[in-house]
Amino acid sequence: MRAGTPAGARAGTPAAEPAPAAGPAPAAGPAAADPAELPTAATAVTPTAALPGLPRTLTTRARTLAAAVRKRCADLARIESPSGDAVRLDSLAEELAAGYAATGATAVRQRCDHGDHLVLDWPGQQEDLPHLLVVGHHDTVWPVGTLADWPVEERDGRLTGPGVLDMKGGLALLEGAFALLADLGQRPHRPVRLVIVSDEEVGSPDGRRQVERHLRGAAAVLGLEPGHPDGRLKTARRGSTRVRLTVTGREAHAGNDAADGVSAIDELVDQLIAVRGLARQPGTELNTGRIHGGTRANVIAGRAEAELGLRFSTTEAQHRTLDTLAHLTPHRPGADVRTEVLSSRPAWPERAGNPLLRHVRSLAAALGQHLDGAPAGGAGDTNLAGARGLPTLDGLGAVGAGPHARTEHLRIDQLGPRIALLAALLAVPLPRLRER
């Protein structure tokens, strides 16, 4: 399947038992609302009031579907997919497209040499409304062969294995939510587009363009990254930029012709000392993560480089620091200093009031869940949306801990609640999220 061709439908997530009353949308499920099960304060004000019986139907069916989603997540994690491995990423993309297509999506592969990206579209009940954008990725930080000594396993109510939480769990959960709606004969309220990029774990150098293209006109943006370890959603994130400093000097014999040489290493050290001062400015954190240079002790180094990881709490701090780095000047004649931005994600600031979080919180309450949001440290593709002021929420993927670590796991008991929440978010009309 190449760009522009729809994915062939075939069985993906096994669906729960067929809905007895699968009718045209917005058909509610067969179960009537049970006031005893719903918090009364929430029922009175929640958006699900428009769809009576929906919370209970979603919760019950999500519970049934959780086993299929757990299996789907394990199966996806068994397809190793490190960033940069185009063959494996493409075969995983094919598998994902087939699963989503079985829930009614049209899939299009977007060509990328480092592994194709995937764009999926589900029609909504109200086709003319702006789309809801969901953002995910199918690459992981885990090299091929990790499964050999760390297989995907269930233990003590947890599913563990490389990439289960970040983010094969999130991808499986969304498939489960659409399977649930399809099962009820429901469509999402508005058109939904899912963009899955192949290079998120290396800063989305190519995938970023895909995400940005589909941000245009989106009503709201949801991320499938894992939530906070306690399940809370992510409401803001710091900006993140990787920078490479490359210093060129002039090689010379360190004993005989030292005066002819210009040490790239000495120059780099001086630059790094100056650069370290940037981290003392408010809103900026700096890690010099890698340095490299020179050849041997009796040669004055002709070349040296360093890779910096920067985190920013505000856009201003990001602009100020990157501007300083772009204008570094060499301390010694004959040396040259070059700054390259390898990847960059803008800061996504916290939004006062946050109507999207309020909406999701009230949906959760109607489903009998307690849910809140909090800012997060790490950056992701939802930074691109949040930085533009679009209503954005991340962390809607699996609940667990240890992403990028050997302790990575997700909580199996939280799969059902998340499926129900995602399905409710898709089915229930969004409130007004932006000031006019």
Ligand SMILES: [Zn+2]
């Ligand atoms: Zn991730």
